[in-house]
Amino acid sequence: MLITCDNNMQMGYIYLMPNETTAEYTLEKSDIGLYYDVNSLSIPRIKWLGMGQSLSNMRLATKTYREAVDNAFHCEYWNDLDNAGYMMGIELYLTEEVLLPLVAHQAFKLYDIRWRNSDFRVLTLDAYHDVLNKDNIIYPLTLEKDAFVVIAIDPLSQVGKIMALISARDDLYPIDYLQKPLFMLANSSRSFGRE
Incomplete structure (x- = not known):
């Protein structure tokens, strides 16, 4: 999964779906190796059936994500959806100071869960206790309700x-x-000393 962070621009992008753009990026072009052994970086996959109960304790919106944008909440920047409404990528405020702790604490995890009597995967983009905050709201991406996003809305x-x-x-x-x-x-901030 490609996650970009331009520290000068203080922006990042998370590519949730593979596409042609992701092929042009390689770790050799990334400064992440200045902080971590790139061979040790991973996104763990964990089976946690109980997570479904935590999700059930959160509010499930009746509107889709597309319907809710600029009505129920605003976007920080913009998140790309395909024609059907599935999220392809997330544009977000992201600096080195934000990204490095997320990587260090493996905030990016993939969970296999049981929720709404179906099997789902949950990709966390932050610490799981912040993801599972009962004040967050779950929005379906489409009317099929086979993909959702968890949103934290700043009051x-x-x-x-x-x-x-x-x-x-x-x-x-x-x-x-x-x-x-x-x-x-x-x-x-460490890259300026590199040759």
């Missing part, structure tokens, strides 16, 4: 931050892709 700004992807669509969000991290850190 003051009404800006929604995507905390997790919940999906039963392994065809759109392949497990092999989601488990293979490619952290592209550009313009790191």
Whole structure:
């Protein structure tokens, strides 16, 4: 899974689906190796059937994500959806100071869960206790309700931050892709001393 962070621009992008763009990125072009052994980076896959109960304790919105944007909450930047409404990628505020602890604490995890009498995968994009905060809201991406996002909405700004992807669509969000991290850190504060 490709996760980019341009420290100068303080922006990042999470590619939830594989596409042609992801092929042009390689770890050799990333500053992440200045901080971590790139061979040790992983997105663990964990079976946690009890997570479904935590999700059931959260509010499930009746509107789809697309319907809720600019009505129930605002986007920090913009999140790309395909024609059907499935999320392809997330544009977010992301600096080196935000990304590095997420990587260090393996906030990016893939869980196999049972929820709503079906099998789902949950990709967390933050610490799981923040993802499972009962104040967060789950929005379906489409009326099929086979993919959802967990949103934390700031009560003051009404800006929604995507905390997790919940999906039963392994065809759109392949497990092999989601488990293979490619952290592209550009313009790191440590990179200026490199030759």
